[in-house]
Amino acid sequence: MKLDSAEEKSGVGGSLPAEESPPALEPAFSKLLHRLSRKEASGQGSARNAALKDLDALIEAAEGDRFFEGSGSEGSLRGMPEILGQVVRALETYAAPKEKADGVEEHPEVPEKATEVGSLVLKLLGKVEAAKGSPDCPAWKTGLRHMSGPVYIFAITHRLKQPWTSPASQHVAGEVLSLLLRVTECSSVAGFLCGENEDDRGRFAVVLGLLKPHLNKETWKKNPAVKHVFSWTLRQVTQPWLSPHLEKILPPSLLISDDYQTENKVLGVQCLHHIVVNVPAADLLQYNRAQVLYHALFNHLYMPEHHLIQAVLLCLLDLFPVLEKALHWKGDTTRVTTHCHEVLQLILTHMEPEHRLLLRRTYARHLPAFVKRLGILTVRHLKRLDQVILGYLEVYDEPEDETRLKILETLKLVMQYTWPRISCRVVVLLKALLKLICDLSRDTIPTTEAAKSAVLQEATDCLILLDHCSQGQVKGLLAKIVLSCEDSTVVSCIRKVQQGSADSPGDDTEDG
Incomplete structure (x- = not known):
């Protein structure tokens, strides 16, 4: 693609003069922004390469301490700071992965784009650092x-291993x-998002706005990286900085969790969990938000996916x-x-007939x-x-027997809390143990051997507790x-039970 005469006059597209005058930077970047924003600039070919090379040359030619000069000059519609922000936004969009219509998860062209864009962004940040x-x-x-x-957003999109990244782009x-944190004088990503002093309000709201x-509902799957950027960013922000943004973070989290793909369901639920932990209860109860969360989560319990159930x-x-x-417990009244x-x-209800070991393990893990x-x-x-409990004690869960260990822990807790009702179950529980x-x-x-020893110890403890209950x-x-x-x-375990002198379970549960 040949540059038009106006672009050639402004120095973009040809060899840039070594001493580009500051006032010429603004129109030059404006023209490049227009080229980067056009559809043909986002595809493969000479148009893309020409736009990126011209931008590279323009950045190299501008002196660091004069990079932002001419901003807001008379007759200027936009200052250099705003134009630079839009240029970086265009670069980030250009390097972002796009949804594949055929369902293919690989994005072979994206790593190369990200590497090129990353190099340009580093130079732009270098100019900012020099201007400081x-x-x-x-x-x-x-x-x-x-x-x-x-x-x-560009950095978080490409820094971790994903179908659209390569070692070079990562x-x-x-x-x-790293350079962004250094230029903004932030010690961490959390500090960048939330602010590290009273005068710095952070950039979480800006990122959410972008x-x-x-x-x-219509756009979140067009860029497969967006959900990861959102969820990762959300989890960097904790109490008390999260609550003011609740209206912006709750709908996307519910949207992602409501998807038909298990991977997205899990990601959305993890976002919701972070919100529950880091937003005050008063804010969650307002406008019935907590009930909305509960019903959304409860419906997921019908899905036989152990990662999701977890x-x-x-x-x-x-x-x-x-x-x-x-x-509140009111003594003589029945709790709702x-x-x-x-x-x-x-x-x-789901545990009793369940035969899949991963699901059994997940249920048992949380039963205590x-x-x-x-x-x-x-x-x-x-x-x-x-x-x-009786059904799960009969099936081992190799190699660590985690399921039965958790079931034995559950049995101990049940006997401690409901010991008056255990005496009529002594024979059945004794046979199972x-x-x-x-x-x-x-x-x-x-x-x-370690798992076997642990199960034996837990079973023995259950027998001791069962003896006290009876x-x-x-x-x-x-x-x-x-x-x-x-x-x-067996004899060793029985001897331990006969010698057992644990406190009565009623002593531990007076407040239960």
Whole structure:
């Protein structure tokens, strides 16, 4: 593509004079911005190369301390700082990955674009850094303010391993982020976004403003990097800086979590979890936001994806205190059925017939937390918990047997909180625990020695606690077994139970 006569007169496209006069920079950058914004500049070919080479030459020719001069000059529609911000925005858009119509996740052309753009951005930031040392050029602050948002988005888009990155593009993006932090005098990304002193309000709002057009229902999948930039940026901002931006961050998080792809569901739920943890309960309860979050998360529990279930349960456990903030124990009155009861009921319903080990492990991993949360009110779910505990103790989970360890932990908690109801279940629980110990002692289960030792210890602790709940019935039943048993491992466990002197479970749960 040949440059028009106006561009040639301004020095763009040909060999730039070594001493480009400052007032000529603004029209030259304006023309380059126009070329970069045209559709043909975003494709492969000579037009793209010419625009990038001309921009490179223009940056090289301008002196650092005079880079921003002429800003806001008479007759100028836009100053240099604003134009530079728009140029960087155009470069960031040019290097961003685009949605593939055929579903292909690879973006072979993007790493090369990102490497070229990264080199140009480094030179632009270098000019800003040089201008900082010149007392005669205060406009660099305005220029940096316009540039920092799109520079940040470019760096975060390309700095980590993704389908659209390469080692070269990741390296240059990392250099861009490091230089950006140095120029803005920020010690970390969190400081860059939130501000590190009273006079610095941070740039989180600016970044959200740039991402907003790409985070609605129609556009958020057109650039596959946007969701990652948004989620990563969101998780860098913590309390108390997150709450003022709640209206901007909650809708995109819900949108991403509501997608049909599991990967996006998990990413969205992780964003929601960060919001729940870092936004005050009063703000979440306002306008019924907490209920909206709860229903969105609860619906995900019907999806048989262990990664999603893991993320949802972690988020719900932190959301329960917000939802139940107004509920207080009033002694003689019955507590209203809470959201935690509803979730635990659904989890137990799913756990009982579940045969996939990863899902069983995920459910079991969080079961103790639900029992702790409900305390003595776990008694409402005792019948279903019995079935789940007995069923899960029969199936090993190699190699670390994590599922049964968590089920044994759950059983201990259930006995501590509901001990008056345990005496009628002594025989059934005793048989299940003894069978587990016998199976482990016979090496019929392919688990590691450390896991086997841990399970034996937990099972023994459960027997000791069961004995206390039954006022010594377990010791009496085990006395006959130890006389005829020849297995040293089983006998050792029984001896520990007979010698056990743990405190009565009622002493630990008076406040439950």
